[in-house]
Amino acid sequence: MPYRIRPEDRIHIGDFRDRPLSPHGPELQRILNAMRDTPLEGRYILVCTKPFREWKLARHGGRKRPIEILHEHVFTSREEAEWAVFRMRWKEITGEDLN
Amino acid sequence: MLKLIGYADRFSVAPGETIRFMVSALEDQPYQAEIVRLIHGDANPEGPGFKSEKVPSGAEAAHVGRRQDIRAGSWARVPFHLRLKDLHSFTVAAMIWPTTPGKGRQGLIGHWDEEALAGWLLEIDGQGRLAARVGDGRAAVEVGSGVKLHPSHWYLAAMIYDAAAGTLTVIQRPVTAYGVVTDDGHAAQAAPAPLIPDCAITMAAVRSGEGVGCHYNGRIDSPRLIAKALPPERLEGLFLQPLPADLTGSILAAWDFAQEIKTTRIVDAGPEGLDGEIVNLPTRAVRGWNWDGSEHCWWRKPAHYGAIHFHDDDIYDAGWQEDFRWTVPDDLRSGVYAAHLWSGDAEDGTEEDYIPFFVRPPRGASGKVGRPRLAFLAPTASYMAYANDQSHIDAKDAEMVIGRLLAYQPSDVFLYDHPELGRSLYDSHSDGSGVAYSSRLRPILNLRPKYSSWLGASGSGLWQFNADTHLTDWLESHVREPFDVITDEDLHAEGYELLRPYQCIITGTHPEYHTVRMWDAMKSYLDLGGRLMYVAANGWYWRIAFHESLPGVIEVRRAEDGIRTWFADPGEYWHSFTGEYGGLWRRQGRPPNMLVGIGFMAQGFDVSSHYRRQPGSFDPRASWMFEGIEGEIIGDFGLVGGGAAGLELDTAKYALGTPPHALVLASSEGHSDLIMLVNEEFGVVPPNLRGSEHPDVRADMVFFETPNGGAVWSTGSIAWCGSLSWNGYDNNVSRLTGNVLRRFLDPRPFA
Numbered sequence: 001m002p003y004r005i006r007p008e009d010r011i012h013i014g015d016f017r018d019r020p021l022s023p024h025g026p027e028l029q030r031i032l033n034a035m036r037d038t039p040l041e042g043r044y045i046l047v048c049t050k051p052f053r054e055w056k057l058a059r060h061g062g063r064k065r066p067i068e069i070l071h072e073h074v075f076t077s078r079e080e081a082e083w084a085v086f087r088m089r090w091k092e093i094t095g096e097d098l099n
Numbered sequence: 100m101l102k103l104i105g106y107a108d109r110f111s112v113a114p115g116e117t118i119r120f121m122v123s124a125l126e127d128q129p130y131q132a133e134i135v136r137l138i139h140g141d142a143n144p145e146g147p148g149f150k151s152e153k154v155p156s157g158a159e160a161a162h163v164g165r166r167q168d169i170r171a172g173s174w175a176r177v178p179f180h181l182r183l184k185d186l187h188s189f190t191v192a193a194m195i196w197p198t199t200p201g202k203g204r205q206g207l208i209g210h211w212d213e214e215a216l217a218g219w220l221l222e223i224d225g226q227g228r229l230a231a232r233v234g235d236g237r238a239a240v241e242v243g244s245g246v247k248l249h250p251s252h253w254y255l256a257a258m259i260y261d262a263a264a265g266t267l268t269v270i271q272r273p274v275t276a277y278g279v280v281t282d283d284g285h286a287a288q289a290a291p292a293p294l295i296p297d298c299a300i301t302m303a304a305v306r307s308g309e310g311v312g313c314h315y316n317g318r319i320d321s322p323r324l325i326a327k328a329l330p331p332e333r334l335e336g337l338f339l340q341p342l343p344a345d346l347t348g349s350i351l352a353a354w355d356f357a358q359e360i361k362t363t364r365i366v367d368a369g370p371e372g373l374d375g376e377i378v379n380l381p382t383r384a385v386r387g388w389n390w391d392g393s394e395h396c397w398w399r400k401p402a403h404y405g406a407i408h409f410h411d412d413d414i415y416d417a418g419w420q421e422d423f424r425w426t427v428p429d430d431l432r433s434g435v436y437a438a439h440l441w442s443g444d445a446e447d448g449t450e451e452d453y454i455p456f457f458v459r460p461p462r463g464a465s466g467k468v469g470r471p472r473l474a475f476l477a478p479t480a481s482y483m484a485y486a487n488d489q490s491h492i493d494a495k496d497a498e499m500v501i502g503r504l505l506a507y508q509p510s511d512v513f514l515y516d517h518p519e520l521g522r523s524l525y526d527s528h529s530d531g532s533g534v535a536y537s538s539r540l541r542p543i544l545n546l547r548p549k550y551s552s553w554l555g556a557s558g559s560g561l562w563q564f565n566a567d568t569h570l571t572d573w574l575e576s577h578v579r580e581p582f583d584v585i586t587d588e589d590l591h592a593e594g595y596e597l598l599r600p601y602q603c604i605i606t607g608t609h610p611e612y613h614t615v616r617m618w619d620a621m622k623s624y625l626d627l628g629g630r631l632m633y634v635a636a637n638g639w640y641w642r643i644a645f646h647e648s649l650p651g652v653i654e655v656r657r658a659e660d661g662i663r664t665w666f667a668d669p670g671e672y673w674h675s676f677t678g679e680y681g682g683l684w685r686r687q688g689r690p691p692n693m694l695v696g697i698g699f700m701a702q703g704f705d706v707s708s709h710y711r712r713q714p715g716s717f718d719p720r721a722s723w724m725f726e727g728i729e730g731e732i733i734g735d736f737g738l739v740g741g742g743a744a745g746l747e748l749d750t751a752k753y754a755l756g757t758p759p760h761a762l763v764l765a766s767s768e769g770h771s772d773l774i775m776l777v778n779e780e781f782g783v784v785p786p787n788l789r790g791s792e793h794p795d796v797r798a799d800m801v802f803f804e805t806p807n808g809g810a811v812w813s814t815g816s817i818a819w820c821g822s823l824s825w826n827g828y829d830n831n832v833s834r835l836t837g838n839v840l841r842r843f844l845d846p847r848p849f850a
Contacts, residue, residue: 020503021502021503021557021705021706022706023705023706023771023772023773023790023791024771024772026772029772029773032499032502033499036498036499037495037496037499039495040493040495043498044504045504045505045506045507046504046505046506046507047506047507047509047512048447048506048507048508048509048551049447050446050447051142051446051447051448051549051551052142052143052144053144055506058507063492063493063515063518066515066516067507067512067515078503078504078506078557081504082503082504085504
């Protein structure tokens, strides 16, 4: 069964915010696996617009539609992008706004 | 997106030889070209940065660009023959196994001119049903079976034209009958006598003008052309071996795809010898309609392997027009080079391209004397295996596997939009079947300097070709050791003699794919006193085959087990190119441990870790390597995942052939939980596969002496070379590698 994120998982949010690209403990990893195990169509991806210094958020089209670049979401680090997408996914799954 | 893409007619070119470049300027724009020596392809500002040197070449010029396209999709053609004109009543039949009958119109077999509305054609129509059509040059008449074909089921497919009655019949007859499934259909309709066009017979596509379209996905087995209208109840007889005597007299063509499987020819066993050829390498040596499991090897029972699997995204040779060529000067030193093309200076790299190639030593006797002591064996077979890898575009789990968002480069976005560039050996075709062949005669967007791969761990994100420039940069910029570059294709062609001149061979970061000739050559080199620095992991893993007559294409059969992104079907474990059994070298009695002392054990693509010295490093046989190195920790830094141990990891395993005297010098530790044991290491799935739990999730660095004074040093990590340049090349990974290199270049025997 896919894991369903629960209210008590909130205690792991800070760990991800502080170190999004470092190894994670099993409980945080389970949350991330659940967030990442979604259909390709509509999935958030990044498109590198300036090598090693700028990425834009985009949506995968499942190869049925072109990749949609969301030009208003611009990041200057991979960590910043990870945290932004984590918040978006958290909101989509739980309804809770982490801003 | 990308404005320029191109490819060369070869990877490896010797002084005095000419290399040709084919370019597509996507906006028909002019572009500039030059030849450069590539030194460091990693543009990460945390490292030395991108480095290349212009080579005065005479190729510097402005070029009139023009767009060139790729027509992907495999098919077969049989040249026009006058006997084909002389048809009145006739029957066309084949066994078919359609994999995507619902994708739209697909040609099966036809002597048909779409524009002229002339000839005959058996096809799958836009509703996923078998259909037949004839045209008299003025209009076409089509009749459909009325019932849909099920994907991946065998059918007898036939069309019968009865000239006397003026009727066209289509018959769709499933091989396997189910109780309540209705996929058995037939229909007939009045139709004029077809006007037979003066063009080729086409299989697995529909001819239109000078080209083909409506490519078919699936298998075709034993197509037949009979010069009379057979009664429908006699159709099965066409597929009996041998043919019933009363049918042989009316056979006009009986193509037997089980003949000449290693070639691109298709053979007609009928009276006219209407042989043809396949285009864009559909997969051969696949199970036919009558395969029953009694034999799993195609050449032992060819009668069960009479099918060809066609794909609408197969590509062998893009076939572009040449844009320019360059003859390599006789005095140019061996190395990694590229044709650099540009039509602008966009920061995201979309207005330039690099087409890499390798200048090898001269061929023949002159290339064997006066060479540098060191050669870099560029793993071009592995580059080809990964060519245009689209796992990050099509694989649902890719983000989970790497543990971070997928970051597409502009060339990834381009590939997303242009699947006709062809796939890698890691991908599946559009119909879900595995990609068994990969060619270099097409633009390969991930075989480029400046390219960051989705697989290459946090940081620089390099993988394969570009990651190997970490090594060649270190050789050129830091230790300043002259070296030759030789490639897998050279090694396959020339064997041990290619390696013989060198005191030491150094690998790329991930030399995963080898033919038996390449394997034997390296074993001979080591047994005869050669030295090998394996600065890599997951090497000598898959067995492959090069085509025996076509240049630049390899085959893999993902048989039995191993880390596999697709599975070869039962009965399809033997290469079509050579007849050799495919799969892991480990499953063929030749684990990599026998060559390099270690073998694939774990993989993960998030972050890398460090090594800790082990007791073997203090043994006098090896302690010289660690001169000038303080402390126990090695490589807790780097551009690839932040450490020298990462991505894929090898360990010593004596039961698999690690030599008994091999010293384990250092082992990595502290890996993340996204690095896990590889599946060929377990039968029952254990609960402790992850890096923080399983003791075998580590890299072992080993050293051992070989007969006749040689030696092997293996690092066991793909990430190793990403640490060489850290801190201005002043670090313990660089020092250790340098110590080994110096000693390995010293001719004094090891034992």
